Amino acid sequence: MTNEPYYQDDLVTLHHGDCLDVLPTISGVDLVITSPPYNLSAAPWGHLGHYKQGDQTGSGKAWLGASKAGGGIAYDTHDDSMPWVEYESWQKKCLSAIWSALTDRGAIYYNHKPRVVGERVWLPTELNPGLPLRQVVIWARSGGMGYTPTAYMSTHEWVLVIAKPEFRLKSRGASGVGDVWSVPQQPNADHPAPFPIAIPARAIDTTEPKLVLDPFAGSGSTLIAASNAGVPSIGIEKSERYCELIARRLANQTMALDFSGETV
């Protein structure tokens, strides 16, 4: 990684690199909206009995049914099947580094999802390194995937709002938006797991940040939402292919603005 941004315009700075390397260079962020890889090709616990006998390491590799075909996601430069113990410690490190980049009024909107594995549910709060969890916002999707006889099909995800004590919404009206956000998925042919632009757009609209960050920028949804709102933002993305995608989307958006005065 170099210190040079991969892409920059009046509002957006995009870094190509590992977020753990770049985050220590960033400060003054009011709002983080992000969604890490979910590690879907591995399973959360060794103690559930879904491992081959003798595997108490929590490696996840021996989970019966764990496979890309079983719901995992292949990112360009990231295998979504880290040993679970490693994944958990990685995400805790990332959240701590993100926390350090926040102002005293800052908050992290951390999108992840509960998973039923066999007879028990795993909750994303397991990834919190002890930071103050203010609220869980539910992202109600427009449907689900996957059938299991042990539980109802999941049709929602969580957004953990991890906030500094001085973090406030912009108004009482913003509070009235509620804690269940019904937003249909918005697939992108060039990225396997984007969240819809409406999710970061709503977070930005209700909090009025001065600087937004997404350390797992993916297809750039957060950066596009911030740009649409006229708010400066910083993105970090490990895959050069996805950085190219983000730069293309942002450039197209600027072109569309130039031609019509409206965003795409």
Ligand SMILES: C[S@@+](CC[C@H](N)C(=O)[O-])C[C@H]1O[C@@H](n2cnc3c(N)ncnc32)[C@H](O)[C@@H]1O
């Ligand atoms: C769930 S996707 C994010 C999707 C994004 N919210 C969007 O709407 O497009 C997670 C992203 O994290 C990226 N990633 C994985 N490891 C990373 C790391 N160490 N540093 C930065 N980005 C990473 C992956 O390449 C992937 O694009």
